[in-house]
Amino acid sequence: MPGQKKLPLIPTSVVGSHGLPGWLYSSLDRVDHGEFGPTDERELYDDAVKLAIMDQERAGIDLITDGEMRRWKFVQSFYSRMTGLTSQEPLRKLGPEGYDSVPRYVATEKIKVPDGLGIVDEFEYAKSQATHNLKATCPGPVTMSIHIRERPSAYKNRLELANEFVGPINAELKALEAAGATHIQIDEPSHSIIGGTVKDYVDLFNRTVEGVKARVGLHICFGNLASRPRFERGYANIFPDIMDVTADELVLEFANREMRDIEVCEQITEAKDVMIGVVDVKSFYTEKPEEVASKIRTVLKNSPAERVGIVPDCGFFTVPRWLTVRKLESLVGGAKIIRKELTG
Numbered sequence: 001m002p003g004q005k006k007l008p009l010i011p012t013s014v015v016g017s018h019g020l021p022g023w024l025y026s027s028l029d030r031v032d033h034g035e036f037g038p039t040d041e042r043e044l045y046d047d048a049v050k051l052a053i054m055d056q057e058r059a060g061i062d063l064i065t066d067g068e069m070r071r072w073k074f075v076q077s078f079y080s081r082m083t084g085l086t087s088q089e090p091l092r093k094l095g096p097e098g099y100d101s102v103p104r105y106v107a108t109e110k111i112k113v114p115d116g117l118g119i120v121d122e123f124e125y126a127k128s129q130a131t132h133n134l135k136a137t138c139p140g141p142v143t144m145s146i147h148i149r150e151r152p153s154a155y156k157n158r159l160e161l162a163n164e165f166v167g168p169i170n171a172e173l174k175a176l177e178a179a180g181a182t183h184i185q186i187d188e189p190s191h192s193i194i195g196g197t198v199k200d201y202v203d204l205f206n207r208t209v210e211g212v213k214a215r216v217g218l219h220i221c222f223g224n225l226a227s228r229p230r231f232e233r234g235y236a237n238i239f240p241d242i243m244d245v246t247a248d249e250l251v252l253e254f255a256n257r258e259m260r261d262i263e264v265c266e267q268i269t270e271a272k273d274v275m276i277g278v279v280d281v282k283s284f285y286t287e288k289p290e291e292v293a294s295k296i297r298t299v300l301k302n303s304p305a306e307r308v309g310i311v312p313d314c315g316f317f318t319v320p321r322w323l324t325v326r327k328l329e330s331l332v333g334g335a336k337i338i339r340k341e342l343t344g
């Protein structure tokens with residue numbers, strides 16, 4: 001049963017998405033052309049989830065996800081579950097994919113999520129397949145607002161827009177808990193996008209997870225669309241205020257930034273756990289287990305091992321599946337080296 005095994009020292013996990021199998025891309029084109037019936041579509045996604053779980057479990061990841069196989073470009077698939085939105089053509093259709101080339105939405109009226117976000121159904125299926133501990137992932141209110149234009153809008157600014165998602169996400173988290181989720185990770189971007197202070201960001205997060213008793217993680221993301229970040233990639237300026245989030249752990253990316261700001265882990269582990277990104281999802285380079293181990297050692301100089309775990313920097317959506325598996329194996333290899341050093 002997921003969530004029932006005790007995690008080992010230096011647990012390994014993922015941030016969320018798994019590398020998509022090639023056949024899923026070609027099948028999704030056919031889905032778009034109306035060639036799949038509802039049963040075909042369900043089988044398609046179920047099979048993709050089975051593979052994502054198999055890859056993670058075989059690699060030896062302790063706390064897995066369903067690979068977010070049913071989501072498209074992280075949040076795009078959630079917008080079809082909302083009312084009040086009108087879609088707009090991408091601003092740019094030529095050239096390399098970027099943040100300006102995905103569909104955008106305008107909130108012509110107040111947004112509602114009448115039937116929930118669908119994450120509970122994702123979790124229920126994954127639970128029926130997983131043998132390792134399972135983590136549910138959910139975009140936070142800022143992430144959820146990210147492809148909705150600030151102007152024109154039924155909201156006066158992005159903070160107010162993001163605030164609209166607090167209720168629906170909180171309801172989804174509680175439903176996840178009722179479905180047996182013991183580990184939940186909320187994914188949010190840098191606070192700078194909402195234009196407010198870190199305190200505003202913390203307040204929004206805390207209201208989103210209010211009353212949730214499952215273990216809560218917060219992944220603070222610099223963006224990963226087409227393997228490109230979107231924000232200034234530093235964590236130092238959000239401390240110490242970010243420590244006021246009611247999360248049990250912070251899930252942060254370090255590998256792609258050559259471990260910049262790694263010293264914040266010392267502050268974090270005084271009160272929370274930290275999952276450190278030790279594998280770069282924006283690079284084709286496959287880290288060696290010893291390189292992963294060396295990054296963990298840097299953190300262990302100033303933090304107790306009981307508070308430290310490891311993850312890839314972000315989701316693997318933009319990484320080929322074969323490379324995703326290699327990177328997962330290196331992650332696990334690095335953790336094993338350190339566990340041996342710590343326990344003899």
Ligand SMILES: [Zn+2]
Nearest residue numbers: 221222314315
């Ligand atoms: Zn991320």
